[in-house]
Amino acid sequence: MTAPPSxxxxxxxxxxxxxxxxRRRIMASVMPACxxxxxxxxxxxxxxxxxxxxxxxxxxIPDNPAGWVVxxxxxxxxxxxxxxxxxxxxxQRTAPAxxxxxxxxxxxxxxxxxxxxxxxxxxLDVDDQLRLVFMCCHPALSTPAQVALTLRYVAGLTTAxxxxxxxxxxxxxxxxxxxxRTKVRDAGIPFRIPRDAYLPDRLAxxxxxxxxxxxxxxxxxxxxDLQRLDLAQEAIRLARLLHDLMPDEAEVTGLLALCLLTHAxxxxxxxxxxxxxxxxxxxxxxxxxxxxxxxxxxxxxxxRRQDLGRLQLEAAIAACHADAPTHDAxxxxxxxxxxxxxxxxxxxxxxxxxxxxxxxxxxxxDAGLAALEAVADRxxxxxxxYLHVARGELAAMAGDHTAAAAxxxxxxxxxxxxxxxxHLDTRLAHLRSNGPVRAGEGD
Amino acid sequence: MKYMLLIYSEPQTPPEGEPQDFEAMxxxxxxxxxxxxxxxxxxxxxxxxxxxxxxxxRVRNDETVLTDGPFAETKEVLxxxxxxxxxxxxxxxxxxxxxxxxxxxxxxxxxxxxxxxx
Numbered sequence: 001m002t003a004p005p006s007x008x009x010x011x012x013x014x015x016x017x018x019x020x021x022x023r024r025r026i027m028a029s030v031m032p033a034c035x036x037x038x039x040x041x042x043x044x045x046x047x048x049x050x051x052x053x054x055x056x057x058x059x060x061i062p063d064n065p066a067g068w069v070v071x072x073x074x075x076x077x078x079x080x081x082x083x084x085x086x087x088x089x090x091x092q093r094t095a096p097a098x099x100x101x102x103x104x105x106x107x108x109x110x111x112x113x114x115x116x117x118x119x120x121x122x123x124l125d126v127d128d129q130l131r132l133v134f135m136c137c138h139p140a141l142s143t144p145a146q147v148a149l150t151l152r153y154v155a156g157l158t159t160a161x162x163x164x165x166x167x168x169x170x171x172x173x174x175x176x177x178x179x180x181r182t183k184v185r186d187a188g189i190p191f192r193i194p195r196d197a198y199l200p201d202r203l204a205x206x207x208x209x210x211x212x213x214x215x216x217x218x219x220x221x222x223x224x225d226l227q228r229l230d231l232a233q234e235a236i237r238l239a240r241l242l243h244d245l246m247p248d249e250a251e252v253t254g255l256l257a258l259c260l261l262t263h264a265x266x267x268x269x270x271x272x273x274x275x276x277x278x279x280x281x282x283x284x285x286x287x288x289x290x291x292x293x294x295x296x297x298x299x300x301x302x303x304r305r306q307d308l309g310r311l312q313l314e315a316a317i318a319a320c321h322a323d324a325p326t327h328d329a330x331x332x333x334x335x336x337x338x339x340x341x342x343x344x345x346x347x348x349x350x351x352x353x354x355x356x357x358x359x360x361x362x363x364x365x366d367a368g369l370a371a372l373e374a375v376a377d378r379x380x381x382x383x384x385x386y387l388h389v390a391r392g393e394l395a396a397m398a399g400d401h402t403a404a405a406a407x408x409x410x411x412x413x414x415x416x417x418x419x420x421x422x423h424l425d426t427r428l429a430h431l432r433s434n435g436p437v438r439a440g441e442g443d
Numbered sequence: 444m445k446y447m448l449l450i451y452s453e454p455q456t457p458p459e460g461e462p463q464d465f466e467a468m469x470x471x472x473x474x475x476x477x478x479x480x481x482x483x484x485x486x487x488x489x490x491x492x493x494x495x496x497x498x499x500x501r502v503r504n505d506e507t508v509l510t511d512g513p514f515a516e517t518k519e520v521l522x523x524x525x526x527x528x529x530x531x532x533x534x535x536x537x538x539x540x541x542x543x544x545x546x547x548x549x550x551x552x553x554x555x556x557x558x559x560x561x
Contacts, residue, residue, distance in 0.1 A: 138532075140532055140536065140552075186554060186556075187532050187552075187554050188444045188446075188530075188531040188532040188535070188554055189531065190531035190532065190533055192531075194533065195533075197537075198533055198537070
């Protein structure tokens with residue numbers, strides 16, 4: 001290795017920009033030295049990056065800029081903890097306090113041993129990233145807090161970006177994140193991969209957070225946009241990260257496959273005027289074929305593990321749609337079977353409603369309606385707009401336009417997303433003027 | 444870390460019948476306490492007398508005001524507690540879930556505040 005030249009302002013900026021893009025992994029690598037204190041880790045990384053500007057300009061850009069930042073940030077964090085514990089020891093020499101400080105110091109002695117920031121690191125550690133994910137998605141935190149922490153610290157968005165994604169003010173999001181961080185620190189939420197006994201539940205919580213972020217991007221429930229691509233893409237990035245970190249977990253692979261197979265349809269979900277296009281009417285040539293191929297390959301790999309879960313089933317349903325050349329040529333019997341299995345596994349009435357709609361296409365509208373009413377009898381779904389959409393579309397298929405219009409009007413009254421409301425208005429106008437129109441699975 | 448497990452449940456009618464029924468009812472609690480002691484996490488734990496025995500005390504303008512009854516009238520009331528010492532909130536939650544009262548009442552898990560020795 002030859003001595004690196006002094007960095008120019010441009011090359012230093014470029015290196016820093018690269019490092020900033022790696023901030024999640026850097027945070028994860030610094031966290032063990034910070035005892036789960038996100039504030040301390042955040043500050044230490046910021047200080048290290050500030051130091052880098054002059055250090056790299058004077059001494060050249062290191063071979064591993066991210067590793068350099070990690071080592072310097074860890075050292076900062078350790079210095080702070082040491083000076084805090086020395087201050088405590090000085091001010092009050094009580095045995096318990098000293099014991100706590102000693103235990104703490106012993107814990108990160110290994111990290112402190114790395115003295116040369118230029119030393120090759122190889123420590124952007126997979127396990128540390130996983131620990132960060134499990135900490136942010138801890139079920140002792142509220143779901144909004146889990147989502148906020150995950151987007152902020154795992155996805156590496158700024159507080160302002162997280163706020164924008166959920167249409168809350170930056171101040172409110174900053175408070176939410178601060179409260180969540182305080183709970184992480186004070187309630188003793190651990191920075192570690194859960195023990196095997198806890199792992200299934202904890203993994204489910206992690207997957208639920210990413211799935212929720214994806215769904216919010218796919219169809220924001222109260223936003224003017226029909227889909228928020230940035231959030232959906234962020235969720236796909238998170239799902240990819242989880243898949244990289246846990247390649248052997250079939251449901252993690254299932255989640256990534258589901259996101260890809262669903263997101264592949266995004267270009268066809270909105271027409272030139274910005275209106276919603278239901279799946280039956282979508283131009284399938286606009287579906288993203290590469291994304292479908294990747295999703296299908298992932299799903300095949302996951303199913304081979306013989307560890308079936310709900311996300312794999314949902315991905316399999318999405319794959320059936322992706323494989324069909326047209327709406328009519330869809331393998332609806334297969335989709336019905338998959339929904340039946342999903343209902344058996346989860347007891348979800350929402351899956352049962354979708355299964356009833358699929359049954360209408362697989363068999364006939366009356367079979368679908370009978371299945372739908374059976375679900376509606378067992379569960380109280382009257383406040384859920386899609387129940388009425390499904391009821392209305394199946395009635396339209398069966399030729400009962402009066403019942404169809406009544407149900408779609410009910411759905412419209414319950415729907416908050418303005419674009420979805422526009423779509424229902426169009427459907428209602430069609431029903432009143434043209435008679436039978438094409439019904440679609442809600443997409 | 445030390446955690447307080449606060450046990451909330453609806454007040455129960457006193458057990459009737461033979462004494463051995465009472466023993467049978469208490470057995471899960473004895474087992475739970477034994478498991479905590481065996482695991483070395485038990486610091487303290489007690490059951491409280493019925494909510495009807497509660498007195499609420501406030502001092503306002505140097506005057507002590509007593510109220511017959513609990514601080515808040517709620518359906519589920521504080522009936523006891525355990526103080527445990529475990530590694531982190533995961534273990535605290537796991538112990539709370541094993542408490543017999545978790546089956547019919549609610550367990551509130553609260554970390555003890557560590558006062559910084561400033």
